[in-house]
Amino acid sequence: MPNALINHQVRLAARPVGLPTRADWSFTSEAVPELGDGDVLVKTLYLSLDPAMRGWMNEGKSYIAPVGIGEVMRAGGVGQVVASKNAAFVVGDHVNAGLGVQEYCLIPAKALKGSGIFKIDPRLGTPTQWLNVLGMPGMTAYFGLMDVGQPKAGETLVVSGAAGAVGQTVGQVAKILGCRVVGIAGGASKCDWVVRELGFDACIDYKAGAVREGLKQHCPDGVDIYFDNVGGDILDTVLTRINRKARIIICGAISQYNNTTPVKGPANYLSLLVNRARMEGIVVFDYADRYPQAVAELAGYLRSGKMKSKEDVVVGLSTFPEALLKLFNGENFGKLVLQVAS
Numbered sequence: 001m002p003n004a005l006i007n008h009q010v011r012l013a014a015r016p017v018g019l020p021t022r023a024d025w026s027f028t029s030e031a032v033p034e035l036g037d038g039d040v041l042v043k044t045l046y047l048s049l050d051p052a053m054r055g056w057m058n059e060g061k062s063y064i065a066p067v068g069i070g071e072v073m074r075a076g077g078v079g080q081v082v083a084s085k086n087a088a089f090v091v092g093d094h095v096n097a098g099l100g101v102q103e104y105c106l107i108p109a110k111a112l113k114g115s116g117i118f119k120i121d122p123r124l125g126t127p128t129q130w131l132n133v134l135g136m137p138g139m140t141a142y143f144g145l146m147d148v149g150q151p152k153a154g155e156t157l158v159v160s161g162a163a164g165a166v167g168q169t170v171g172q173v174a175k176i177l178g179c180r181v182v183g184i185a186g187g188a189s190k191c192d193w194v195v196r197e198l199g200f201d202a203c204i205d206y207k208a209g210a211v212r213e214g215l216k217q218h219c220p221d222g223v224d225i226y227f228d229n230v231g232g233d234i235l236d237t238v239l240t241r242i243n244r245k246a247r248i249i250i251c252g253a254i255s256q257y258n259n260t261t262p263v264k265g266p267a268n269y270l271s272l273l274v275n276r277a278r279m280e281g282i283v284v285f286d287y288a289d290r291y292p293q294a295v296a297e298l299a300g301y302l303r304s305g306k307m308k309s310k311e312d313v314v315v316g317l318s319t320f321p322e323a324l325l326k327l328f329n330g331e332n333f334g335k336l337v338l339q340v341a342s
């Protein structure tokens, strides 16, 4: 193992109220410990910055335990094995794993399975694509769409957060499957990109305040599938346009994550009754056994040029507190990743 490696880390210092601030984080450094039998040491290259991180900072019951005060912030990432006492991983391997917001992650033998570590195949995609289409957001898009959305050719799908990590893959897969695809995103440049580059049929700029009119115009036959990444008022408005037997995938509700007041639920939920429709939540980790199948399919689309991916790369571990906020003010354009080393 390389000698005297120093690991810089970002730890949760306080539970934020509203948007996180720099004071909610602490910056520490410590020597990388010696490896024991079966351990693997990974050098972080890129970290995935995810809206879910905001939820992990809160106390309370969820699908995963909160990050404890003083703990290294949880984060998935791509890195390179720099030392190994485990026959399954050799120095130089590129891996995807729960690395945390830090420069090095020593994964003890007993924690390897829980870290979700797996080797990535660089022939299928770049490291940042392995955090996007081929990584957790891509898996969320694919299984949310296929399992809950159950798209059929000719149906109309609406996806919010359309220019983001999950949204870009949802819309492109739905187009490949023959759906009419309408995105909702913030700002003209994101909407233009979604239509011109990704081939969506239309994209509604919610920041221009025209969601209701946009849905009327671009979904003349109503909405069969709504893939919801944002919740709040946009969800409520889409509910007024759904068809009989519509499927609504509750993937996330980013408009609500920094609320200091209770989450705003959909007032128009009786539209589900009238339309015999259903809303169903998904948690991507439930599909872990089936990731390889989705990776193979999505990598095939990337290779054949049927699918594009866009990542927004911010450089430097120390920029983490501000970089994370880009997700909540819409400054990220594509999947947000933090480059920690090259």
Ligand SMILES: NC(=O)c1ccc[n+]([C@@H]2O[C@H](COP(=O)([O-])OP(=O)(O)OC[C@H]3O[C@@H](n4cnc5c(N)ncnc54)[C@H](OP(=O)(O)O)[C@@H]3O)[C@@H](O)[C@H]2O)c1
Binding pocket: 050, 051, 052, 136, 137, 140, 161, 162, 163, 164, 165, 166, 167, 184, 185, 186, 187, 190, 229, 230, 250, 251, 252, 253, 254, 255, 256, 282, 283, 284, 285, 326, 327, 328, 329, 330, 331, 332, 333, 334, 335, 336
């Ligand atoms: N269920 C699961 O297993 C799972 C897994 C992964 C992600 N998710 C969820 O999926 C959603 C998208 O995640 P992502 O990683 O793909 O993020 P992302 O879309 O790449 O980035 C977040 C985007 O949300 C939009 N946004 C922020 N505040 C908003 C608001 N108040 N109203 C409307 N839009 C707002 C911004 O885009 P604009 O510029 O367009 O506003 C921002 O760029 C999140 O809700 C996340 O929690 C769920």
